[in-house]
Amino acid sequence: MEEDFDRELKVLVVGNGGVGKTSMIRRFAKGIYTDEYKKTIGVDFLEKALFVDELQEEVRFMLWDTAGQEEFDAITRTYYRGAGAAVIAFSTTDRASFDAVAMWKSKVEAECGEIAVALVQNKVDLVDQAVVSATEVETLARKLGLKLYRTCVKEGINVTEVFVYLAELNQRKQQAAQPPVEMLPSKPKVLSAEPAENSITVDSGDNRAQTVDLAPSKKRTKGKKSLKDRMSSCSVA
Incomplete structure (x- = not known):
């Protein structure tokens, strides 16, 4: 052999x-x-x-x-x-x-x-x-x-x-x-298979997880005060 x-x-x-x-x-x-x-x-x-x-x-x-x-x-x-x-x-x-x-x-x-x-x-x-x-x-x-x-x-x-x-x-x-191995930048990875509602967790690139909240801000969705409410909050001398 x-x-x-x-x-x-x-x-x-x-x-x-x-x-x-x-x-x-x-x-x-x-x-x-x-x-x-x-x-x-x-x-x-x-x-x-x-x-x-x-x-x-x-x-x-x-x-x-x-x-x-x-x-x-x-x-x-x-x-x-x-x-x-x-x-x-x-x-x-x-x-x-x-x-x-x-x-x-x-x-x-x-x-x-x-x-x-x-x-x-x-x-x-x-x-x-x-x-x-x-x-x-x-x-x-x-x-x-x-x-x-x-x-x-x-x-x-x-x-x-x-x-x-x-x-x-x-x-x-x-x-x-041998040609050098070209290192390509990695893309963000979704780390959570089942993210919480209105949020996802991503890899920030430095081995740290970051949670991104997708829910709209309360300030942006808060309704305008009615004319009656605004007037009631004002004091008249």
């Missing part, structure tokens, strides 16, 4: 080839790591169910691993549609992958619009081979308006945190996109 999930989230993992995209989703989805590099042809797909504490929901992550090589661009971009989040990954030891980050962000936005996106610097354990500085990475993240995660897929550092963040950000974006 199929399991019911409170939320499903399609996540793209994009970036140049060889930065560790496949290793990242395998580590997250299956908890395994292999240092054997095998180029992704087109796209690969994995799933992972995870309970996200902040959302208090079980989320099914549908992870799409896309090829980073240009020759597969026409194929992989067809899988962008319908994504609710994306990881843009680059490698600490690959300068070209870092320089391509802005291009990958533009591709995601062109196909998916303003979805939840995180910037991931992978292979931070190879700091002695780094070709990008921490300062320029942080500057780029601020410029692009992306949250930066430094990960080590080999050791499983910060991998799950990336996807949990994307699930939370996706929900916030969905809530922000």
